[in-house]
Amino acid sequence: MQLASLPDAQIVARCRRGDEDAWRELVARFSRYVYAICCQAYRLRQEDAEEVFQDVFGRTYEHLERLRSDEAIRPWIGQLTRRLCIDRIRAGSREEITDPAAMPGGADDTMETLDEAFAVHEAMASLSENCREILDRFFARDESYHTIGAALDIPSGTIASRISRCLARLREFMEGRNPAAGTSS
């Protein structure tokens, strides 16, 4: 079974047993989330964001033995990242004026969006590899039709319709997971 398809709890258990491939998967799985919390929710400068990013994974590695619930690794990493971002902002604010929007109170709405975005990215695993690639390249990596077409060896003139079809499939999947969403109007 591919590591990418294993649930979080099994990845954590494998990491705890010293499986380095599982650790690489754990970092890959949560890297976007941690990065987004640093840069979008707390608007850290790149050099601060990089230090927090490495600190988050360093502490995660050290604390794997003491996690109360392997399933709860995502909220645990989310909380740790928030705490380290706040520490970084407070340390910086002793020396310079910080952006008020970067203070913790302004981050809650963004965190909600990022949690939802994480769920959508997880749901993308249900799509074909081609759909996943197209959606990720176009929206998350901001690649042009031309770049996507060249990378995936498909005519760039068909990218827009493929994006539309892949989004429709993703929507069906999300509504299937959350039936209430499909009934609201």
Added chain:
Amino acid sequence: MTAYDEQRLAELVRALPPAPEAWVAAAQELPLVRGRLDDIVAKAEADLAFRDALVANLEETLRLEGYEPETIPLDELRRRLDA
């Protein structure tokens, strides 16, 4: 409009761009780096001459021992040697 209309889904896909590759690679190398650090500290504890050489000239001593200093978090190594 549903809670998951396509525009909203597109925004949510866009909300998680990839982290810089170098950051991800560095975090993925963590177990390897920690292992190297543990080896060096254990060796320094067992060999006082090696420890003294590390304290006197960290990077040069590491090179002489076959390590690549740029792959080791030197600040953390210094802290552990001081402890």
